[in-house]
Every structure is written in C-alpha cells, then in structure tokens.
Amino acid sequence: MSALQTRVMTASQSTAAPPTRPHDAAAFKRDDICWTVMDIPNNPGPPVFEATGSSTDLNSQLALLLELVAAGDQQAFAELYRLTSRRVFGMARRVLIDPDLSEDATQEVYLQVWQGAAKFDRAAGTPLAWLMTIAHRRAIDRVRAVQAATDREAKYGAASQDPDRDLVTEEADTNLEAEAVSRCLGTLTDTQRESVRLAYYGGLTYREVAEHLGAAVPTIKSRIRDGLLRLKTCLGVG
Amino acid sequence: MFANDIATDLAEGRVLELAELYALDAVSDDERAMIDHYIKDAPERPEFLERVRETRETLAVSFAPEEEPPAGLFDDILERITKDAAAQPVAEPVAPSVESPAVDDLAAARMRREERTRVGGARRWIVGAAAAAVIALGGIGVGAYVSAQNDPVNQVLQAQDVQKKSAPVPGGGTATISASSAKDSFVVLMDGVSPAPEGKVYQLWTLPKDGSAPVPQGTMDAETLSKPAIVKGLSSASSVAITVEPTGGSSAPTTDPVLVVGLSA
Numbered sequence: 161m162s163a164l165q166t167r168v169m170t171a172s173q174s175t176a177a178p179p180t181r182p183h184d185a186a187a188f189k190r191d192d193i194c195w196t197v198m199d200i201p202n203n204p205g206p207p208v209f210e211a212t213g214s215s216t217d218l219n220s221q222l223a224l225l226l227e228l229v230a231a232g233d234q235q236a237f238a239e240l241y242r243l244t245s246r247r248v249f250g251m252a253r254r255v256l257i258d259p260d261l262s263e264d265a266t267q268e269v270y271l272q273v274w275q276g277a278a279k280f281d282r283a284a285g286t287p288l289a290w291l292m293t294i295a296h297r298r299a300i301d302r303v304r305a306v307q308a309a310t311d312r313e314a315k316y317g318a319a320s321q322d323p324d325r326d327l328v329t330e331e332a333d334t335n336l337e338a339e340a341v342s343r344c345l346g347t348l349t350d351t352q353r354e355s356v357r358l359a360y361y362g363g364l365t366y367r368e369v370a371e372h373l374g375a376a377v378p379t380i381k382s383r384i385r386d387g388l389l390r391l392k393t394c395l396g397v398g
Numbered sequence: 399m400f401a402n403d404i405a406t407d408l409a410e411g412r413v414l415e416l417a418e419l420y421a422l423d424a425v426s427d428d429e430r431a432m433i434d435h436y437i438k439d440a441p442e443r444p445e446f447l448e449r450v451r452e453t454r455e456t457l458a459v460s461f462a463p464e465e466e467p468p469a470g471l472f473d474d475i476l477e478r479i480t481k482d483a484a485a486q487p488v489a490e491p492v493a494p495s496v497e498s499p500a501v502d503d504l505a506a507a508r509m510r511r512e513e514r515t516r517v518g519g520a521r522r523w524i525v526g527a528a529a530a531a532v533i534a535l536g537g538i539g540v541g542a543y544v545s546a547q548n549d550p551v552n553q554v555l556q557a558q559d560v561q562k563k564s565a566p567v568p569g570g571g572t573a574t575i576s577a578s579s580a581k582d583s584f585v586v587l588m589d590g591v592s593p594a595p596e597g598k599v600y601q602l603w604t605l606p607k608d609g610s611a612p613v614p615q616g617t618m619d620a621e622t623l624s625k626p627a628i629v630k631g632l633s634s635a636s637s638v639a640i641t642v643e644p645t646g647g648s649s650a651p652t653t654d655p656v657l658v659v660g661l662s663a
Contacts, residue, residue: 238472247462249466381419
C-alpha cells in the first residue's frame with residue numbers, strides 16, 4: 161500500500177474537460193434553469209428610491225475613491241460600494257432577473273473594481289460609465305451563457321416586458337438630469353427605443369434583435385446606431 | 399447602409415458606424431473580437447474610441463435601473479478579497495468567457511449560496527470523492543534537517559520526513575503532493591496538466607479535520623500551473639482537493655473536485 165493514495169472522481173471529468181459533460185447532469189441542470197427563468201417574476205417589485213444627486217457630483221467623488229481603492233483602501237471601497245451598488249445590482253437584476261445570479265454578478269463586478277481600480281483611466285471616460293460598462297458586460301456574459309442552454313423565447317419575453325419602469329426618469333423624477341433623460345428618450349422613435357432596450361437589457365445581439373422583431377438585420381443596426389446617436393446629441397454628451 | 403454581417407461592414411469601411419453597437423455590447427463575442435482586431439491599427443481608432451466612450455456615457459445616465467442589493471453582499475465581497483489576499487495573488491480579472499457552459503454558471507451560483515449558508519458544508523461537498531484514501535504520515539521526523547535553501551518549497555521537498563505521491567489528473571498530466579509533518583506543510587506540483595478552460599483556473603483547497611468548510615489555498619492559472627504551490631497547515635487538514643473555478647478563484651468550491659487526496663498523520 162502506498163503511503164498516499166488518490167482517487168479521481170469519474171464524474172468530475174466534466175469539470176476538467178467540459179465537452180464530456182455527463183448527459184444526466186446536464187439534463188438536471190437544464191430543468192433548474194427553466195425553473196429559474198419561468199418562475200422568477202420579471203418584475204422585481206417596487207424598488208426603494210433614493211436620490212443619488214447628479215452624475216457629475218457622483219463622478220468626482222468616485223474618481224477620488226477609485227484612487228484610494230487602487231492603493232488598497234478598504235474604507236474607500238466601502239464608500240464606493242455604498243454610492244454605486246444600487247446601480248450595479250439594479251443593472252444585474254434588470255438583465256439577469258434571477259436574484260441569485262444578480263448577486264453573483266454584482267460580486268464579480270466589485271472584485272474586478274477592487275483589482276482593477278489602478279487601471280481606471282479618467283481620460284477614457286467617467287467612473288460611472290466605466291463601472292456600468294463592467295456591470296453590463298458581466299451581466300450579459302452570464303445571460304448569454306444561460307440562454308445558450310435554454311429557451312431563447314423566455315428571455316425575449318423578459319426583455320420585452322415592462323418597457324418603461326427601468327428608465328432612470330421614473331425613479332427620480334425630481335432630478336433635473338433625469339428630466340433631461342426622459343425628454344431625450346422621448347426623441348427616439350418607438351422602434352429605436354425598442355431595439356436599444358432589447359439589446360441592452362435583453363443581452364441580445366443586433367442579429368437576435370432582428371430575429372425577434374422580424375426585421376431586416378441592416379435595419380436593426382441602423383435603429384440602434386441612430387437611437388443612441390440621437391440620445392447622445394440630445395443629452396449633450398461630448 | 400449596413401450590411402448583414404460585421405465582416406462586410408468592416409470591409410466596406412463602416413467601422414465607425416459600428417461604435418454604438420459595440421458600446422452597447424450588441425455584437426457577439428466573435429464579432430467583438432473582429433472589430434477589436436480591425437481597429438487595433440486602423441486610422442479610425444481615435445474616433446472610434448471616442449464614439450464608444452460617448453455612447454457608454456450616454457448609456458450610464460440613460461438606462462440606470464436601481465435596486466437595493468441584499469444586505470451582507472458587501473461583506474461577502476470583502477471576505478473574498480481578504481481571502482484572495484491571504485492566498486496566492488489572483489490572476490488579472492477577465493470578463494467571464496461566453497463559451498463557459500451556462501449550466502456551470504447556474505450550478506455554481508447555487509452551490510456558492512449553499513456553501514455560504516451551510517456549516518460543515520465540506521462533508522457533503524466531498525461526499526462523492528470521499529473514498530479518497532489516505533496518506534500515512536507516520537514516523538514524524540523531527541525537523542532537525544535544515545534546508546540548504548531558505549525557500550519554503552525546498553524546505554518541504556527536502557525535509558527528512560517528506561512523503562510523495564503522484565496522482566493522474568483527468569484530462570492528462572499528474573499532480574504530485576509532497577507532504578512534511580515536520581514543516582506542517584505540503585507542496586503541490588502539477589506536471590503536464592493543461593490549463594483550466596478559458597475563464598477558469600484550478601483552485602486548491604484544504605478540508606479541515608473539524609469538518610468545517612473547505613479553505614481556499616490559492617489558484618493556479620496557465621502561468622502559475624507549472625510552479626509548485628506550498629500550503630501550510632498539514633496537521634489541521636484531512637484532505638487536499640483541486641477544483642476548477644472561475645478566474646480569480648472562489649471563496650467556496652463551486653464545482654466537484656477534480657482530485658481529492660486524503661492526508662492523515
């Protein structure tokens with residue numbers, strides 16, 4: 161008998177080599193996914209709103225905090241989380257719907273912030289845009305991975321539902337900035353808004369948006385581009 | 399007018415018109431890579447990046463649903479950061495690969511939450527692999543031998559009481575564990591083992607003898623995979639396990655172990 165013996169789990173082969181995943185395990189987990197997608201209501205319920213001030217103020221604060229976080233300051237990190245977690249978690253929930261997945265995605269976002277704060281480049285954008293880009297990317301990477309294994313219609317449904325509750329305007333309508341956003345969103349055509357929303361919150365590619373809407377692919381590309389350009393111009397983002 | 403596919407748009411000189419789709423993440427991963435490649439040395443690069451930046455600023459203020467995250471989430475994040483700092487340095491964070499199997503993601507999410515709320519989760523986690531046999535670390539040599547080198551890895555490898563065993567790793571290669579009771583440490587060396595799939599790393603765990611949750615002992619990415627990893631606390635560990643985890647590692651195992659080695663004194 162050797163001094164040390166090992167046992168290799170046969171079932172775990174799939175872990176090291178994903179293509180050989182056992183069928184039974186996959187089937188079980190797929191059931192799990194359907195349950196998740198179908199039983200969790202899309203509407204997360206009325207959120208508690210809190211005025212967050214203008215994004216300009218917020219961005220100055222966040223820029224300072226990010227510098228401290230880059231130096232390993234945990235208090236600054238806690239403050240940054242306090243100021244932004246409602247947005248990051250809100251984004252995750254809007255895209256992923258499932259609260260548990262959203263929690264995981266949020267955790268990943270802040271780990272990435274903690275580890276990558278030093279790489280934040282003010283010249284490349286505001287802290288908020290940087291953060292929300294990470295948050296969105298994390299969420300849609302997950303939603304696309306989930307969708308690869310489940311019924312795509314389930315997500316289309318999720319993306320299509322409840323078209324306006326997610327706009328910032330409805331959540332803080334006393335805010336001047338929010339009023340501007342509301343007004344500017346109103347300058348988009350319905351079809352432009354619809355295409356942007358399906359892509360952004362549904363995690364759909366332009367091609368999937370086209371399939372879903374039964375529209376031509378070039379048309380959808382134009383709608384998304386034109387919608388975002390119009391919004392940008394109206395808001396005076398430069 | 400756009401074409402049906404991104405390749406044609408690029409070939410026909412419309413890269414700038416793709417900036418909004420790109421910023422919105424409304425392209426597939428392949429298409430994103432294609433655009434990244436194209437723009438890398440293109441003269442339109444500054445203008446493209448500027449349009450992407452403006453779009454992201456626009457999105458950040460226009461589409462901003464807010465929801466209060468669960469209480470305790472920040473503590474979980476801090477805990478993970480602290481653990482990561484205590485273990486080996488983690489690899490550069492990368493966006494999770496879209497190719498990573500979705501079922502794993504969901505299963506991982508569930509598993510993590512279960513682990514978070516369950517005390518003594520280790521026992522159940524290990525159940526399928528529990529028949530892992532045992533390394534008998536008898537005849538504890540008193541640590542009279544002092545390594546010629548101060549390197550802790552060498553101190554273990556050259557300890558008089560060192561016990562070694564190699565085990566095959568699924569997918570090819572071997573893991574060799576060298577344990578020294580005198581040093582209360584063991585060294586794990588992977589040889590000929592392919593790196594974990596993209597977006598994943600191998601993570602080492604010790605299972606405490608008291609049955610509490612597995613303790614993360616650092617991750618091994620493609621770069622560190624061939625280097626020896628030293629783990630302290632041999633005397634309090636009943637087994638060592640290796641799992642595949644998302645890049646950056648996990649605070650609790652999210653997959654079944656690839657390999658479990660029992661240790662006993």
